[in-house]
Amino acid sequence: MILGVDVGPTNTDAVLLDGDRAVRAVKVPSLAGDAVGSLAAAVRALPAELRGRATQLAVGLRVAARAVRERHGLARVGVLRVGGAAADAVRPLFGWPEALRDAVCAGTANVRGGGGLAPRDTTPLDRDAVARFGASLAGRAEAFAVTAVFSPVDGGQEREAAEILRAETGPDTTVLLSSDVGTLDLLARENATVLDAALSVLVAKVADELTATLPRLGLAPGAAVLVTRSDGTLMSLEYLRRQPGLSLGSGPACTIRGAGLLAGLQDAVVADIGERRARVGALTGGYPQEAGPGERIGGVPVSVRFPDLITVRADAHRELAEAADRMRPAAGLLPLILVGGGAGDVPAEVLAGFDVVRPGHGGVAGAFGAAASPVGGQYDRIVRRGPGRRLDAVRDEVRDLARAGAVRAGADPRRVRTHAEPDLPVPYLPGAVLLRARAVGPPLPL
Numbered sequence: 001m002i003l004g005v006d007v008g009p010t011n012t013d014a015v016l017l018d019g020d021r022a023v024r025a026v027k028v029p030s031l032a033g034d035a036v037g038s039l040a041a042a043v044r045a046l047p048a049e050l051r052g053r054a055t056q057l058a059v060g061l062r063v064a065a066r067a068v069r070e071r072h073g074l075a076r077v078g079v080l081r082v083g084g085a086a087a088d089a090v091r092p093l094f095g096w097p098e099a100l101r102d103a104v105c106a107g108t109a110n111v112r113g114g115g116g117l118a119p120r121d122t123t124p125l126d127r128d129a130v131a132r133f134g135a136s137l138a139g140r141a142e143a144f145a146v147t148a149v150f151s152p153v154d155g156g157q158e159r160e161a162a163e164i165l166r167a168e169t170g171p172d173t174t175v176l177l178s179s180d181v182g183t184l185d186l187l188a189r190e191n192a193t194v195l196d197a198a199l200s201v202l203v204a205k206v207a208d209e210l211t212a213t214l215p216r217l218g219l220a221p222g223a224a225v226l227v228t229r230s231d232g233t234l235m236s237l238e239y240l241r242r243q244p245g246l247s248l249g250s251g252p253a254c255t256i257r258g259a260g261l262l263a264g265l266q267d268a269v270v271a272d273i274g275e276r277r278a279r280v281g282a283l284t285g286g287y288p289q290e291a292g293p294g295e296r297i298g299g300v301p302v303s304v305r306f307p308d309l310i311t312v313r314a315d316a317h318r319e320l321a322e323a324a325d326r327m328r329p330a331a332g333l334l335p336l337i338l339v340g341g342g343a344g345d346v347p348a349e350v351l352a353g354f355d356v357v358r359p360g361h362g363g364v365a366g367a368f369g370a371a372a373s374p375v376g377g378q379y380d381r382i383v384r385r386g387p388g389r390r391l392d393a394v395r396d397e398v399r400d401l402a403r404a405g406a407v408r409a410g411a412d413p414r415r416v417r418t419h420a421e422p423d424l425p426v427p428y429l430p431g432a433v434l435l436r437a438r439a440v441g442p443p444l445p446l
Contacts, residue, residue, distance in 0.1 A: 001053045003219065004371025005042055006060035006254065006364070007035045010275050011341070013364040014042035016050055017371045020261070024050055025364045027341075035063050036209040043217045054219045056443060058370040060228045062251045063206050064199050064244050068298035071099050075174075075201040076106040077194055078141035080133055080165070082125060082148035082157055083186070084112035090187060092147075093194065097299040104198045106141040109133040113157050114149030121150075125157045127164055134168030141169070143197040147178040147190035153382055155179030174200045180243060181304070192245055192302040199244035207237045224443050226375065226410055231305045232257040232287040233376025233440055236410035248297050249306040251366065256281045256288040256307060258369025259337040262359035268335045269327045269354075272365065273314055273342035280310045280323040282334070289327075305378070314342050317350040324354065339365035374440040377405030377416075384432045395420055395435055402437035416441035 002017045008030060015025040026045040030038040039059060043051060067073045079092045092108040093101050111133070113125035134144075144165050148157045155177060162175040178193040214225060226234040230249030240247060252272065259270040260283040268283045282289035288307035295306045310323040328334050336354040338346060339362035348356065361368060379401040383394050399418040407413045418439040426432040 001050065002056045002058065002371045003043065003046075003051060003054040004058045004060075004367040004369070005039050006251070006366030006370055007038050007042075007062060008251070008274075008366070009062070009066070012038040012042040013367040014046060015361065015364050015367040015371055016046060016054065017368070020372060022361050022368060025361055025367070027364060035061055035206060036213055039210070040213055040217060043219075048218055051218050052220060054223055055445075056224045056226065057214070057217075057219060058226045058228065058234055058373065059210070060251055060254050060366050060370045061206065061247055064203060064247045065249070065251065065297075067199060067202055068100070068195065068248065071103045073202040074103050074198040075142035076140065077104050077197040078106050078133065078137040078144040078165075079108040079190070079194055080130065080144060080146045080161060081108070081110040081190065082113040082146065082151075082161060083110060084114065084123065084126070086114060086123075087149050087186060092190060094187070095301065096191075100298055100300065104194065107133070107137050113161075115154045115157065116150050122154070122157075125160055127160070130161045130164045131168055134165040138169045143174040143176065143200050144169075145176050145178070145190070145193040145197040147186065147193055149186060151177070151179040152189070152380065176200065176242075181245075188301050191300050192304050195248070195297065195300065195302065196243055196245045200241070203244040203247075204241055207241055211237065224410070226443060228254040228370050228373065229376065230307065231290070231376055231378070231438075232307075232369070232373060234370070234373050234410070234443070235375065239409040245297075245302070245304055248304065252279050252281060252309055253288045253307045254369035254373060255279075255339065255366040256283055256369070257286065257373055258365035258367070259283070259339045259359070259362065260286055261372050262339070262361055262365060262368055263335075263337045263357045265335060265337065265357070268337050268357070269324045270337045270339065271320060271324055271343075271346075273320075273338060273340040273346060275341065276314055278312050278314045278316075278320050278323075278340070278342070280312070280320065280327055281307050282327045283337075317346055320346065321350050321354075324351070338362065375406055375409050375411035375443050377402050377407070377409055377411065377439040378437065379405055380434060380436045382426060382429070382432055382434055384429070391423075391433070391435070395437070398435045399437040399439070402439040406439040406441055410443050411439070411441035412444045413441075
């Protein structure tokens with residue numbers, strides 16, 4: 001069996017799946033400020049003989065999103081940009097809400113260096129400036145975020161800077177690199193990396209607590225533990241430690257995916273009706289529809305894959321109907337799946353223009369989505385078209401790297417499937433194209 005748990009702000013839901021069939025579901029009040037305690041309470045509410053057969057635990061943790069929203073539990077981060085004069089038009093952390101910037105920033109610097117689409121465009125890294133920055137923040141910064149110009153094309157200077165920072169501050173210093181985040185947009189990539197670094201201490205603490213609690217939950221010996229991510233897939237705890245920001249949109253993502261699985265639909269509009277608010281998103285090919293460029297988390301523009309959402313008050317039913325209508329593509333009408341604890345309170349007459357589906361177990365759609373989701377990986381690369389450039393070979397390499405990402409996140413390498421997404425032109429780089437691929441697979445068996 002597979003056990004899925006969704007730790008929400010009000011309630012924590014748990015569901016046990018035997019194959020794709022839910023055999024038992026529970027809902028318990030969440031413990032304020034204690035995600036792992038809430039999870040343990042929900043798991044222990046299930047019959048011992050059933051949970052003892054669970055070989056996998058998939059958890060929807062929302063601690064990262066809550067920390068950013070409440071500006072609480074965040075690490076102090078040294079923000080290093082590698083670009084020099086080519087990247088000084090906008091300072092690091094520009095546009096951040098003041099309270100969040102003050103909670104996170106231990107210091108910033110922009111040093112000479114950075115690359116381009118071709119090796120000849122590279123500027124040597126100013127190693128001395130990196131060392132001075134690290135030394136100035138030793139003992140004050142809990143983590144570092146390094147962002148270099150064009151590092152998604154070549155992340156070598158970021159890795160070089162990380163070695164220098166650790167030499168100045170200690171070998172165990174957390175240094176996160178923007179080349180692991182992807183996308184060419186410097187500011188959004190930098191912001192996502194800084195959020196990862198700011199969340200690193202909190203997420204490591206929660207991961208340690210969960211690991212320590214696992215033997216006391218009565219699951220099958222050696223049960224695997226995975227956590228949800230914001231694209232509707234799963235990742236290991238170790239992968240979460242490296243990129244905490246991947247969990248920021250995981251709550252709504254696994255709810256949207258779970259709603260589709262419960263309703264037996266691949267494409268639909270999904271409304272999750274909670275106690276105080278309703279969130280409306282879309283399901284495309286069985287996964288959450290992604291928000292477009294300019295997505296913000298906690299008021300910060302970032303470059304992570306995040307579900308496209310519209311949020312309204314839970315009791316504003318006409319607003320809910322308008323939001324659902326906005327989520328439908330112009331080319332056709334999609335069914336509307338209502339899930340969440342308040343799904344039954346939405347009057348049918350307000351949604352007269354929709355094909356409404358209220359699936360069984362919809363009150364625990366998030367836990368169902370966590371339990372039934374695969375492990376995921378993704379990879380993006382910017383390349384320039386040109387004579388002799390074989391894009392098919394590069395696409396194959398991008399697919400292979402997405403597959404490797406899924407394996408690092410905990411997928412069974414023998415059963416990973418890859419999917420290349422449509423090429424996207426890069427508007428401000430003539431001749432350049434963004435290649436993207438995704439990979440999914442079941443977790444490694446016991």
